[in-house]
Amino acid sequence: MRVLVTGATGFVGNRLVPALLDAGHEVTVLVRDADRYSGPADVRVVEGDLLEPGSFDRALDVDAAYYLVHSMQSGGDFEERDRRAARNFADAASERGVERVVYLGGLGSGNDRLSKHLQSRREVEYILGEGDYELTTLRAAIIIGDGSASFEMVKQLAKRLPVMITPQWVRTECQPIAIDDVVAYLVGVLDVPETAGETYEIGGPDVLTYGELLQRTGERLGRHPRIVSVPVLTPRLSAYWVDLVTDVPRSVARPLIDGLKNPVVVEDNRIRELVPIELTPFDVAVERALGDDRSAATLSPSVEPTRAD
Structure with missing residues (x-):
């Protein structure tokens, strides 16, 4: 084609x-x-x-x-x-x-x-x-892979902060998906005529809160970040915080953070029958996405500066 x-x-x-x-x-x-x-x-x-x-x-x-x-x-x-x-x-x-x-x-x-x-x-x-x-x-929802803006934000926060003061959105549920699985679905729908004209939800096998996503990513980096949720941290303040701690531009961080208030969980699994693929577990997807970062983290000290150079 x-x-x-x-x-x-x-x-x-x-x-x-x-x-x-x-x-x-x-x-x-x-x-x-x-x-x-x-x-x-x-x-x-x-x-x-x-x-x-x-x-x-x-x-x-x-x-x-x-x-x-x-x-x-x-x-x-x-x-x-x-x-x-x-x-x-x-x-x-x-x-x-x-x-x-x-x-x-x-x-x-x-x-x-x-x-x-x-x-x-x-x-x-x-x-x-x-x-x-x-x-x-x-x-x-969030796509796990090297180069994903949303995952890059998660990775840097988990890597650089031993303690994170976060808004209530850390309790929001999401269903991340590995980039390899996204690509498999994108390619797969072309070969299935029934998918033409339809809308499908895709997600990985794990449903996590954003807090769990941060903690489990940190564990893969050899960190054990502590997350403290407070009700007064607005999306705007969160964006400034992410801008201070990570390399993610505020223009990208702000709309991403604003979206964290919305649960993003698959409610319709029809695509699983039409394009059957073996979904990648979250921890495996993170391991692949981190690559050299994970290897470097296991060799580096456990305390890092809280500001990106």
């Missing part, structure tokens, strides 16, 4: 492209600067920008397309940028006759007061759903 991957240089897209090639698909990637793309050589590279209508049309001579674009790192206007990019893509893909689109969105019940980040993910899903193609949506 001829397949387009948008967001091919991102955390998920970078891993999806070789997996699609291994599955026998012809892959086109859409990037803003072809000279900076360092992915597999046997893909077709097309330059374009989803915020500029007409600049990416020639990438759409495909049967299916993956939409993996979001603008959270661009700053406070990420919702408007995501809205415009999704509309431009939906219009162009419809005009060019793309048959299927696969979108990776975020978990979160519609009955909850979703954070701005999760609301934006849901709005993009709605806009893409207006196109003249069959949309498959996969909704995931």
Whole structure:
């Protein structure tokens, strides 16, 4: 199948492209600067920008397309940028006759007061759903893997702080999923016609609170962080705290932290029957994601500075 991957240089897209090639698909990637793309050589590279209508049309001579674009790192206007990019893509893909689109969105019940980040993910899903193609949506919570912004925040907090003063969101439940499993689902839905036009929730085998997620990640790093929950620490103050302690930019940390108030647990397991994969346990996913960090931690002192250099 001829397949387009948008967001091919991102955390998920970078891993999806070789997996699609291994599955026998012809892959086109859409990037803003072809000279900076360092992915597999046997893909077709097309330059374009989803915020500029007409600049990416020639990438759409495909049967299916993956939409993996979001603008959270661009700053406070990420919702408007995501809205415009999704509309431009939906219009162009419809005009060019793309048959299927696969979108990776975020978990979160519609009955909850979703954070701005999760609301934006849901709005993009709605806009893409207006196109003249069959949309498959996969909704995931935190993705565990090297390069994930949310996991990077968790890793650095667990690694650098022996004691963490946290808001009430540490008691919120989430269902993290390994990046390898996300990629397996993304590739797998193309081979299952029944998934066209449907929305599925994906998650790993473990449901944890964010506090447990922090503690178990710390244990894999040879740390045993103590977590103290207080009711007065707002998302804004939490973002400043994360900015002080980690390398994660505040523009990224704030919307991520704001979303931690929403439980993100799979309630619909239909995808397990349609695309059966062996899900990766949380601790195994963390071991893989940490890689050299875990090895270094076992050799380093147990006390580290609380500010990133």
